[in-house]
Amino acid sequence: MKEELEKNPQSTISSSQVFFIHVCCGLALAAGFWVAHHVYSLNLVFDPTKTLCLIWAIEFPVVILLFSCCRQKPEKCSYFTAIARGLLGLPVGALLNALGALALGAPVGLQYLEKTVNWSLLMSSFTFVPTACVYGSSWTDWRRIFACTKPNGPLEFMLCLPAHGAVIGAWFGAWPMPLDWERPWQVPSPPYNSLCLRIFVFTLSSYVSLSLMSKTGKDFSCYLCSFPCSNFAYLLDILFPFSILRTPFHL
């Protein structure tokens, strides 16, 4: 793959590659959950800090290794530089995510610090690290992808949509937090059983849409429709911890 990318400098990416990367990220996520659940018998509800820590610790290396393969201008920037960029991007992105979460109402205080840090590290590895690996600190690219939302080509879509999906999913995950869960319709379905299924659906849909896209040229609408929707589904599950972060309301 690496050699392949190096051949065409303005790196395009084939749909099978996108599929591969998504599957790996999804599997890493699933593996994180599996390890937390079965090896350490941890749970997002009862021990969010450790579970989140475990998940991002497994997810983050996979993300950084995979996305560094798709780096821009591979002739100028080695694989290890890309990894270094990703490593640097992790705390920066975590800081930004934490600031956003605090602005939206995550609790302030030393006792919540650990949870917030772990959550923002996980969020950072979804949103910030991939782009950091691929583009480094190129401000124009960042601005194009995240501020203007004008991604160009499948690679940028692959960076832009999951990141947006993660943020929007986090927002939707945070919104129903004050609910008291006392009514039947408020009780969420058992989230973690369906997780693997959802990850599967998510990767499958992204693959289908990407292949559609590559055939029909610039028709991104399918991609736009299917991708974030499935993304939301699993992000809602992941971002349930956000609600745990904010549970300690003492009224």
Added chain:
Amino acid sequence: MWGWWRFGKWTVLITFLHIIAILIFTKGFLLTRTELPHSSHCSDLSQSPCHSSPSSSSCWTKPAVDRLIIIVLDALRFDFVAPSSFFEEKQPWMDKLEVLQRMASENPSSAKIFKAIADPPTTSLQRLKGLTTGALPTFIDVGNSFGAPAIVEDNFINQLIQNGKRVVMMGDDTWTQLFPNHFNKSYPYPSFNVKDLNTVDNGCIEHLLPSLYQQDWDVLIAHFLGVDHAGHIHGVDSTPMIEKLEQYNAVLEKVIKELQNQSGPGKLHENSLLLVMGDHGQTLNGDHGGGSPEEVETSIFAMSFKDLPSLPSEFDSSSCEPSKNICISSIPQLDFAVTVSSLLGVPFPFGSIGRVNPELYALAVCTWNLDDDKTWNNQDQTKLEEWFQNYANVLCINSWQITLASSNKGIRLDIAAASSVIGFSSEDLFRISDLYSKADENWSYTKNLLSYKNGSSNTSLPVLKRQIVAYSNFLSYVAELARSKWTEFNLKMMGTGIGIMLLSLYCHTLAIKKLNKSYGVSLLSSRDSGISFGLMLTFFMVLIRAGSLLSNSYILKEGKAANFLLATTGIMTLRYSFIKNKMLIEAAIFLLLTFIFRIAIEVGLYKQAATSQFMSSSSSWMLGISISQSLWTYMAEIVPILALIILGYFLYKSISSCCWGIPKYVIMGTILSYFLIALHWISESNILDLAHFLKGFGKNCIPRLVYAITLVQLSLLAIVPMFSKEETSNCRGSLFVKMMSILSACSSTIIILQGKQGALVALGSLLAGYCMMRLQGIEQHTVSGTAGISILDPLPVLQWSLLAVCLLFASGHWCAFDGLRYGAAFVGFDEFILIPQAILLIIDTFGFSHILSVFGLPLFVAFPSPFNQTEHKSLFPIKLFWIFMVYGLITAITATATILCVTIQRRHLMVWGLFAPKFVFDVVGLILTDLLIFVASIYYFNGVEDRIGNAELRRLW
């Protein structure tokens, strides 16, 4: 005015519709109960069919108890008192009041633990009212004056005083508020400081034990607050709570020991009754107010110091714990007033709908003594019969009193009004009188039987029992009916109200559409200005906010939810400023401000009960931690004053740029007010030794002076423009000056009412307003080259209204009646006068969130948008009006959603605890917003048409 009317007729129409809809809906939703000034008298009994007692000395019933000691432990959970074996598992806070359990198990015939069921709302004041009047609580007490809620209804304490009993009170000062002139002696201690666990309790303990030896009282009330406060601060499962309970146990042990020592024949407490009771329960977090079992279930422990036989089993409703020999029966709190009245022999409170509880009654009424062998010999049989007769007689009086209170067929002439006491319909009244007349017939038969057969008790006992059952049925039916009526709604009226409300929303959107059209037409815009992203986002936000009101927990956390949405819009604008690469600093400051507001809201929410202290210590409000170091206290004193100085400086800058005429004097007046406020705060604090310097000045002088300055400013602003028509070429400039002058005029009063936090909140909202004004229209795509295409964008208006909600919560209010800051009503006044105090309270509550917000709306017009420089000058009155309309619409949608949610959740547990107060707040806020928009539009439009000219306005329409 012609020009104004063209726009303003919509405002008038919508306000009118809102008021009609709210009136109709409220009539169907909120049951109000008028409190009657009637009271029962001794002499009334001659009109009753009941067997009046032969001796003339007694009143309604024969006194069974000479002295009564009531020890109220605030927020006493049922499981504090009941043995832990009654519950599934033993918790650390159980079995701490073991002296009560020991007494109840050692002498089950003279001491007993009851589970008392309170009626929500379970707040101390409402509960004390319910306990003493024996009536159901009112949601809004008609005739209740805030701050000094003295009971006007007939009540137990009132009856005691009327009948010459002497009452001593110690502890919680709520009692002295409720009964200002009733106590012979009282030792009240302030109850509002929840962090203080000991003052009230130590005061009680100090006076309680010595009082037991004194002879100058008949009824002693000691109200301990420590458990309530410990719950509020630390929760139930905490060491302070357990320490408190252990302390109480020691005190109760001493009290019971003393009473037992004094209980011999001829001694002081020969015929005394001890009641240890809670007024309501609390949840594990220490909250109370709602209707959940934890909050409603409290306990009564009753003990008399005589040896009494146990009650015949047919009236014993208790559930027993065989291993510990303790029986617990349950008693509605409604029954307390009548039962205690009957024991003391005073007339029953007029409005009471309770029943004399047989078990509590039997604990104290001693008419016979049972021999040790526990066989019913002949003498006991007569004694028993006597007891039954006595109790039947009491129930007869009880039933008669209830029919008096609930039926318009009563004996008194003015009783027609009494049917409204409980709100019964005529059918119910008919059913009641039917039941009563049956029981009554039975009674006359029984009475005859008794008078003829005075000796043979074998037959009269079953008859008496039947009689008692008949009366009990009647009484429980009445109480049940009263409760069910209390939660019955008139759905037709509610539906009509909602319908009219929806109609008003339709009118609102119609008006906005019309404004849009006139704006769009005059622009000759080529593009379809239909749906922008801002519009969609606004719709989404308003909908999501409206939907959230369906959940009670969202209502509790409304401030945080609004702040969440505000921060979301802030993040959106930050994103747009990234796209445009402009205004980055403003967007960041705006986000920072929402963060600061959020902290303020959180601190306000954190201990809602604690917010009443904000007047005295804003330090905890500012930092959310208890501050002891002197440095922090200095900071807490100085920072608000600094904020005030900065505000004054802003004002000074603003007049230095445009100084002419009246506005200049108005703003100068405000700066003077700020100076006075700062002086006031300094004199209150101890930083500088100014207190004695200002002593002669009087602490009420400065607030009153500030009020006077505001009044003068407002009247100047209202009157002067009518006479002087100053021509200014710059419409925007004059609008800005007008806005600044009215905002500054209002702000000084609001700041002094809000206390030190007021200055900070004012500064924060000023900054936030500035950022919003700078950022407005940032997401619009400016088409390069084409002149002045501006889509009216509702997003800033939405932000402004969300900010207004946040300000309400950030300034330490919340949508409940205990969220009102009563202290604000007494800034500048010492005594209570209804009208000025009510006005001050309204200004304090709605000051930032409604008054300043509505008057500050022209902010978005007064400055040219940096993204839209070429806007047509003549259009800004339309834009201003459009902003007013959109702001009104957002408020109206939220209020409509509240109304709908209240209707849907009318059977919810928290309907009276959360939904109804929220409804009242929203509805009052909506009407206030409507009226303010009306006033503001007149104020801002006055003179506008002169400048623009009628002709042009007509062209626009």
